[in-house]
Amino acid sequence: MSKVVGIDLGTTNSLVAIVRDGRPVVLADESGDKLLPSIVSLGDLDTIYVGREAQRRLLTDPSRTVYSVKRFMGRGIEDVAGESRWFPFTVSGEAGGVVHIALGDRDLTPPEVSGFILRELKRRAEAAFSAEGDFDPEVDRAVITVPAYFNDAQRTATRDAGRLAGLEVLRIINEPTAACLAYGLDQRHQGVIAVYDLGGGTFDISILKVEDGVFQVLSTNGDTHLGGDDVDRLLVELVAADTGLDPEQHRDAVQAVRKAVIQAKWDLSEFDAADIVVDRLPGRDGGYRRRVTRAEFEALVAPIVARTLEPCRRAIEDAGLTASQVDEVVLVGGSTRIPMVRREVERLFGKTPHSDINPDEVVALGAAVQADILVSGRREMLLLDVTPLSLGIETMGGIVSKIILRNSTIPASGSEMFTSFVDNQTAVDIHILQGEREMAVDNRSLGRFKLRGIPPMPAGLPRIQVRFQIDANGILSVHARELRTNIEQSIEVKPSYGLTDEEVERMLIESFEHAQEDVDARMLIEIRNEAETILQATEKTLRRPDFEEIAAARLTSAEVTAIREGLAELAAAMSTADREALRAKSQALNDATKHLAEVMMNWTVQAALAGRTTADVESKGR
Amino acid sequence: MTLGRHGDYFLFFGLPRRLAVNQQDLEQRFRALSRQFHPDYFYNSSSTERLASLERSSYLNDAFRTLRDPIERLEYLLKLEGFAPKEAHESSTQVPPALLEEVFELNEELEAIQEMREGGAPAADVAARLDAARKPIESNLAEHERQVSALMATHDQQWHDGDLAGRHATLEALRALLVERTYLTNLIATVRREVGGDAAAAR
Numbered sequence: 001m002s003k004v005v006g007i008d009l010g011t012t013n014s015l016v017a018i019v020r021d022g023r024p025v026v027l028a029d030e031s032g033d034k035l036l037p038s039i040v041s042l043g044d045l046d047t048i049y050v051g052r053e054a055q056r057r058l059l060t061d062p063s064r065t066v067y068s069v070k071r072f073m074g075r076g077i078e079d080v081a082g083e084s085r086w087f088p089f090t091v092s093g094e095a096g097g098v099v100h101i102a103l104g105d106r107d108l109t110p111p112e113v114s115g116f117i118l119r120e121l122k123r124r125a126e127a128a129f130s131a132e133g134d135f136d137p138e139v140d141r142a143v144i145t146v147p148a149y150f151n152d153a154q155r156t157a158t159r160d161a162g163r164l165a166g167l168e169v170l171r172i173i174n175e176p177t178a179a180c181l182a183y184g185l186d187q188r189h190q191g192v193i194a195v196y197d198l199g200g201g202t203f204d205i206s207i208l209k210v211e212d213g214v215f216q217v218l219s220t221n222g223d224t225h226l227g228g229d230d231v232d233r234l235l236v237e238l239v240a241a242d243t244g245l246d247p248e249q250h251r252d253a254v255q256a257v258r259k260a261v262i263q264a265k266w267d268l269s270e271f272d273a274a275d276i277v278v279d280r281l282p283g284r285d286g287g288y289r290r291r292v293t294r295a296e297f298e299a300l301v302a303p304i305v306a307r308t309l310e311p312c313r314r315a316i317e318d319a320g321l322t323a324s325q326v327d328e329v330v331l332v333g334g335s336t337r338i339p340m341v342r343r344e345v346e347r348l349f350g351k352t353p354h355s356d357i358n359p360d361e362v363v364a365l366g367a368a369v370q371a372d373i374l375v376s377g378r379r380e381m382l383l384l385d386v387t388p389l390s391l392g393i394e395t396m397g398g399i400v401s402k403i404i405l406r407n408s409t410i411p412a413s414g415s416e417m418f419t420s421f422v423d424n425q426t427a428v429d430i431h432i433l434q435g436e437r438e439m440a441v442d443n444r445s446l447g448r449f450k451l452r453g454i455p456p457m458p459a460g461l462p463r464i465q466v467r468f469q470i471d472a473n474g475i476l477s478v479h480a481r482e483l484r485t486n487i488e489q490s491i492e493v494k495p496s497y498g499l500t501d502e503e504v505e506r507m508l509i510e511s512f513e514h515a516q517e518d519v520d521a522r523m524l525i526e527i528r529n530e531a532e533t534i535l536q537a538t539e540k541t542l543r544r545p546d547f548e549e550i551a552a553a554r555l556t557s558a559e560v561t562a563i564r565e566g567l568a569e570l571a572a573a574m575s576t577a578d579r580e581a582l583r584a585k586s587q588a589l590n591d592a593t594k595h596l597a598e599v600m601m602n603w604t605v606q607a608a609l610a611g612r613t614t615a616d617v618e619s620k621g622r
Numbered sequence: 623m624t625l626g627r628h629g630d631y632f633l634f635f636g637l638p639r640r641l642a643v644n645q646q647d648l649e650q651r652f653r654a655l656s657r658q659f660h661p662d663y664f665y666n667s668s669s670t671e672r673l674a675s676l677e678r679s680s681y682l683n684d685a686f687r688t689l690r691d692p693i694e695r696l697e698y699l700l701k702l703e704g705f706a707p708k709e710a711h712e713s714s715t716q717v718p719p720a721l722l723e724e725v726f727e728l729n730e731e732l733e734a735i736q737e738m739r740e741g742g743a744p745a746a747d748v749a750a751r752l753d754a755a756r757k758p759i760e761s762n763l764a765e766h767e768r769q770v771s772a773l774m775a776t777h778d779q780q781w782h783d784g785d786l787a788g789r790h791a792t793l794e795a796l797r798a799l800l801v802e803r804t805y806l807t808n809l810i811a812t813v814r815r816e817v818g819g820d821a822a823a824a825r
Contacts, residue, residue: 170665377665379663
């Protein structure tokens with residue numbers, strides 16, 4: 001029997017999970033990595049790289065590498081114009097249409113790029129099943145998560161990405177709801193739960209009521225363009241202001257800076273200060289180094305954190321509650337590791353939020369649970385979600401008439417009667433919109449369609465009932481019927497920011513043409529991944545503000561030299577394709593740092609005993 | 623009023639056509655019916671069954687949304703029993719006769735405030751007077767709420783007693799009260815918006 005998986009298709013990282021023996025587990029790749037960086041790179045001979053290899057190529061071949069593609073899903077060029085100058089890839093498209101991303105000589109749509117990420121996760125899951133000795137490891141169905149605040153176009157784009165990867169998307173579920181499902185498994189968490197989900201590119205807040213195994217979303221709010229990416233960009237801009245770096249001229253340098261500021265951002269969740277270190281920067285001999293204190297960092301990101309609080313207040317109000325009536329607050333998404341975020345959430349809700357389940361993994365775990373519910377048909381748990389945005393149609397004078405209100409439990413339906421304005425009129429134009437604003441132009445255009453085949457009658461006589469149905473995925477379909485003749489009209493909606501079925505079909509064929517699997521290349525990537533893990537762990541220790549102090553107290557100078565040399569040699573080997581050298585140098589660095597690892601472990605324990613701040617040092621598997 | 627294929631909302635939930643509803647009982651029924659109809663449980667079923675599940679759970683969700691809110695529930699019952707307000711727009715634009723005098727006074731007061739504002743009076747004073755102007759309508763609305771509650775209880779008692787004529791008279795009275803209530807609510811919202819604007823200007 002073919003398999004079904006749960007997938008968290010994230011802005012920064014993606015994960016795949018399954019339910020095994022009744023418990024959800026995240027699947028790791030051959031190197032033991034659970035997180036797949038959501039990065040796609042086009043190599044020579046049209047080879048597609050996904051994940052960490054693509055991440056490395058961001059530094060060496062930035063113009064052929066795409067990251068944060070989720071920010072472009074279901075969007076138009078006008079939505080992303082402001083930020084595209086910081087991306088190394090070129091974004092194009094006509095106003096009011098789908099965005100295109102240029103990769104080398106190929107021109108891809110966001111669902112295609114996401115499709116490559118999904119295909120890699122599918123492969124990862126199949127490899128895991130094979131390794132277990134499964135005779136039929138094929139994975140052909142998935143539950144994929146999206147931000148709760150995703151609109152119809154963004155959801156549809158995600159479903160298209162699944163199809164392009166050869167996956168039947170059983171269900172699109174909302175990330176905060178998935179997280180709540182993972183938390184609710186043990187039945188310990190009941191009552192009103194708020195899920196605060198700040199990821200790489202999107203922010204969601206959902207308020208749920210959990211009772212009798214039913215997870216009912218009461219309200220949701222958010223911002224599909226707010227997350228860790230924005231924090232990174234502020235830091236990159238800080239460095240650019242310091243150094244006069246021009247993003248359009250030095251795309252590779254921007255990526256090196258971006259990598260360095262992300263490291264510093266992570267460090268700042270643990271320490272009171274961190275250094276942004278860039279080895280090489282155009283026009284600067286000896287590279288760049290700048291110390292950022294936690295206070296400086298918080299002043300910088302305060303506006304971003306503040307932007308998450310208003311949606312929280314609105315969600316609480318829409319749920320008909322006050323903050324004190326929320327029983328538990330759950331944190332989801334990597335950006336909730338930022339201490340300031342935790343502090344502000346705690347202040348808003350008046351209770352300590354919890355994150356017992358790894359905030360990077362919890363969404364994928366919930367997706368696996370939902371996938372299991374769908375295929376097993378077991379009825380202990382049920383998820384009832386809502387549509388985040390009101391749905392309406394444009395009426396006379398460009399005003400929106402709302403048909404399904406936001407926060408309506410889905411599936412939901414609504415209908416509207418139409419008639420003709422002139423005698424024998426046989427068609428009516430209908431414009432569908434999503435959003436809360438009064439005027440059509442201020443809302444998201446989902447699509448337009450022409451209602452055809454109205455029987456010729458005097459004006460005002462036809463009675464056409466148009467039915468709007470939002471399914472459990474939050475995706476819209478439209479049906480129409482002329483009530484006097486009872487004729488069902490066929491409707492084809494032309495999506496404003498989506499692909500037509502024909503376009504998806506064509507892409508499906510194209511992606512088959514380019515699908516190729518190179519075993520040798522894959523082995524090299526695995527070895528590089530392992531080498532990079534050791535490199536990063538070592539670099540992270542060396543970057544600690546108290547490293548000199550620790551080294552002086554516990555290590556010999558010969559040991560420190562050996563570590564630094566091992567690090568430099570492995571770093572040099574990374575740019576080669578020499579598998580043997582990479583393996584040997586990784587082993588060497590591993591040996592050289594063995595004592596250091598013990599020292600660090602003891603240091604942490606002692607510091608903890610001494611009551612010093614070591615906030616979740618171990619839990620960071622970076 | 624055309625009914626859905628699944629009977630009316632009350633029937634669908636297995637509830638009598640009464641206006642008082644036990645919220646907790648309603649929620650329990652909603653969860654039980656969701657477990658029965660939700661599309662999640664029909665993935666392996668035929669397409670006909672899947673479609674039926676989609677339709678029923680949509681209907682269920684619409685019904686729950688209507689029944690859990692006392693005023694929406696009342697409006698729905700009025701429609702069911704043939705006491706719907708004639709046209710939606712009529713109720714919001716035409717001043718109900720019982721409110722004519724009060725609305726007239728309010729309009730005069732609002733004009734006076736407008737002159738005061740144009741005369742350059744401090745924004746805080748304007749806001750305070752707007753606040754005061756709102757008070758009589760607010761107490762009138764509160765009085766309406768009380769009357770609606772009382773009539774709803776009367777209706778349920780008449781339903782229990784099988785007093786059809788009495789019930790219809792009560793529903794007729796409730797319809798009139800509802801039209802006034804909608805008008806008052808809109809009026810207050812309008813004044814609040816003005817106050818909000820002035821309060822912002824005062825800061």
